[in-house]
Amino acid sequence: GAGVSQSPSNKVTEKGKDVELRCDPISGHTALYWYRQSLGQGLEFLIYFQGNSAPDKSGLPSDRFSAERTGGSVSTLTIQRTQQEDSAVYLCASRSTGRIQYFGPGTRLLVL
Amino acid sequence: KQEVTQIPAALSVPEGENLVLNCSFTDSAIYNLQWFRQDPGKGLTSLLLIQSSQREQTSGRLNASLDKSSGRSTLYIAASQPGDSATYLCAVVKAAGNKLTFGGGTRVLVKP
Numbered sequence: 001g002a003g004v005s006q007s008p009s010n011k012v013t014e015k016g017k018d019v020e021l022r023c024d025p026i027s028g029h030t031a032l033y034w035y036r037q038s039l040g041q042g043l044e045f046l047i048y049f050q051g052n053s054a055p056d057k058s059g060l061p062s063d064r065f066s067a068e069r070t071g072g073s074v075s076t077l078t079i080q081r082t083q084q085e086d087s088a089v090y091l092c093a094s095r096s097t098g099r100i101q102y103f104g105p106g107t108r109l110l111v112l
Numbered sequence: 113k114q115e116v117t118q119i120p121a122a123l124s125v126p127e128g129e130n131l132v133l134n135c136s137f138t139d140s141a142i143y144n145l146q147w148f149r150q151d152p153g154k155g156l157t158s159l160l161l162i163q164s165s166q167r168e169q170t171s172g173r174l175n176a177s178l179d180k181s182s183g184r185s186t187l188y189i190a191a192s193q194p195g196d197s198a199t200y201l202c203a204v205v206k207a208a209g210n211k212l213t214f215g216g217g218t219r220v221l222v223k224p
Contacts, residue, residue, distance in 0.1 A: 004155070033211065043201065045211035059211065091155060099144060099163075099205075101212065103155035 002026065004104035006092050012110045013082055021077040021107045025094030032075050033101060034067055038088035046090075049075065082111045114139045116204060118215035126223050131189035133218045135202035140180050143208055147176050147187050148201045150217070156201065160187070192222045 005024040013019050025032050034046040045059035049069045060066070064082075069075040079086055089108050093101040115138045125131060135145070144163050148156040160169045160176040162185065168177040173190040189196055199219045203212035 035212070035214075042216045043203075043214040045213070048211055056211070093156075099161055099208070100146070100158045102158070103148075105153075105155045108153075 004092055004094050004102055006090075006104040006107050008107060009105065010108045010110075012112065014112055015084060016081055018078065018080045019082055019109065021079075021090050021109070023075045023077070023092030023094075023104060025073065025075070025092070026096070026102055027073075029094035029096045029102075030072065031095040031101075032069055033093040033095075034075070034077050035091045035093065036088045037091060037106070041088075043091070046077070079109075082109075084111050087111045114142075114204060114206065114213045116202060116213055116215035118200075118202060118218050120218060121216065122219040122221075124221040124223065125192055127192060127194060129192055129222075131187075131192050131196070131220060131222075133187040133189075133200050133202075133220070135185040135187070135215055137183045137185075137204050137213075139206070140183050141206065142180065142204045143206060143210070145176075145178055145185050145202060145204050146212065147174075147185075148203065150199045150201060159200075192220075194222050194224050196220060197222050 007022045030051045032049045037043045047067045048056040064080045067077045089106040091106045093103045095101045117136045146161045147159045162169045162178045175188045178185045199217045201217045203214045
């Protein structure tokens with residue numbers, strides 16, 4: 001079956017612009033996670049959605065970052081007023097009732 | 113705050129040798145530990161998941177051990193092949209469904 005998909009696969013933007021990154025989880029998966037992988041910081045957690053519960057936003061690095069999940073499926077990560085340090089690969093993962101998180105291929109963001 | 117460390121950061125071996133990858137974590141109160149593989153430009157693929165009550169898990173040529181009390185896990189890959197070349201990441205989960213906390217990864221090169 002289809003895995004986790006993310007779009008775009010690559011995004012180049014200018015400093016100060018807003019960007020939206022999309023994640024389509026595996027159908028039926030109730031949990032969705034966003035992570036960021038950068039050279040200096042490794043792979044770090046950003047935000048976690050579980051069903052209709054309030055999301056765990058504890059990993060968001062600043063108030064320029066936000067995410068929503070509509071209808072319990074697709075999620076969008078928005079970065080406002082992008083900075084060069086936001087350049088990274090943004091990974092999305094989803095999970096059903098099991099323990100394994102399934103990762104998408106990521107969106108590579110470059111802020112010039 | 114949980115910290116996960118992987119040593120070595122990079123490893124190069126001739127084909128056929130066994131690989132030993134180390135992972136240590138500072139907080140032994142974990143729910144499970146997972147090993148992932150990441151190929152360049154790709155997302156993460158789950159290799160093995162060890163519950164906190166388990167000592168090891170095996171899948172084919174892969175074996176992962178867990179010593180929770182000492183905060184260590186080891187991934188063994190027997191009879192390495194060039195196709196095993198990738199970055200291997202370990203990650204721990206503090207509670208069911210929660211975020212993954214990742215180590216920095218070990219980049220493996222298996223030379224033919």
